[in-house]
Amino acid sequence: MQTLKIALQKSGRLSEMSLELVGEAGITLTNGKRTLLAQSSTFPLEVLYLRDDDIPQYVFDKVADAGIIGEDVLRESQYPLEIVHRLGFSKCRLSIAVPKEQNYSGLSWLNGKRIATSFPNILNAFLAENGIKAEIHFLNGSVEIAPAIGLADCIFDIVSSGSTLVSNGLVETEVVMKSEAVLVAAPGLPNEKRSVLDDFLFRIKSVLVARDTKYILLNAPNEKLDEICRVLPGMKSPTVMPLALEGWSSVHSVLSENEFWSIINQLKAAGAQGILVIPIEKMIL
Numbered sequence: 001m002q003t004l005k006i007a008l009q010k011s012g013r014l015s016e017m018s019l020e021l022v023g024e025a026g027i028t029l030t031n032g033k034r035t036l037l038a039q040s041s042t043f044p045l046e047v048l049y050l051r052d053d054d055i056p057q058y059v060f061d062k063v064a065d066a067g068i069i070g071e072d073v074l075r076e077s078q079y080p081l082e083i084v085h086r087l088g089f090s091k092c093r094l095s096i097a098v099p100k101e102q103n104y105s106g107l108s109w110l111n112g113k114r115i116a117t118s119f120p121n122i123l124n125a126f127l128a129e130n131g132i133k134a135e136i137h138f139l140n141g142s143v144e145i146a147p148a149i150g151l152a153d154c155i156f157d158i159v160s161s162g163s164t165l166v167s168n169g170l171v172e173t174e175v176v177m178k179s180e181a182v183l184v185a186a187p188g189l190p191n192e193k194r195s196v197l198d199d200f201l202f203r204i205k206s207v208l209v210a211r212d213t214k215y216i217l218l219n220a221p222n223e224k225l226d227e228i229c230r231v232l233p234g235m236k237s238p239t240v241m242p243l244a245l246e247g248w249s250s251v252h253s254v255l256s257e258n259e260f261w262s263i264i265n266q267l268k269a270a271g272a273q274g275i276l277v278i279p280i281e282k283m284i285l
């Protein structure tokens, strides 16, 4: 069997979460992140730890077969890689932010301004699309301090919690793109590699779906079962089992995280008791 080489971020934003995902998919890696390369004894996978900015090029040049990176980094790199799957973590946005004392009046305010950023290509495309003529100042890091030290009038940078902006007296004025971690693949991956990638993807999807889903158990008086089963979606339909106590049943089902609170309230209102909610480790759809 061929080994799939996957590039992961060595340190930073996506690094921990990417490794966690690989681990939860049952893929154990030999050595720590100190080395450039790690192998797995449980799956035909080799991990290359790289700087995130370098990953698109390594994948494009087929040094790695696949990679996990932020969509922002992918887009900025301009390499035409295939997004195999969106991974739903490391969510952030790329936004324009201006010093809070400025009277930002809309996009035209940006005309003639100096904008500091580590993402010049994305910014350039956005400005061109909107017919704005501004000066782009490329900075590799610490973009948020550029206005305070007089290097720029505003910034274009990653915003996640927003706390970096707040502590630097900046206000987010335009969200240019939303980003999350994505699994990318090299163009024209040979079939043998593709099938390992498919296996990898299958495992990852099972983990991601499970993360988003909870197992729910509850007790209900039999006369309330219809109403309760109508509220609960379940994979096919809920499991209903009689309790030892006459006239009562136990109902089992699964729920997605985002419908969770509204459904719990409906269940309580319908007469459900002893509701238990349990995390799911893997889910095969």
Ligand code: PRP
Pocket (backbone or CB within 6 Å): 013, 141, 142, 143, 144, 157, 158, 159, 160, 161, 162, 163, 164, 165
């Ligand atoms: C990004 C960005 C901000 C910060 C925003 O930096 O440049 O500094 O995150 O996050 P917040 O909205 O949660 O405060 P990152 O952590 O990626 O490090 P870097 O700037 O050194 O690349």
Ligand code: ZN
Pocket (backbone or CB within 6 Å): 141, 142, 143
């Ligand atoms: Zn930063």
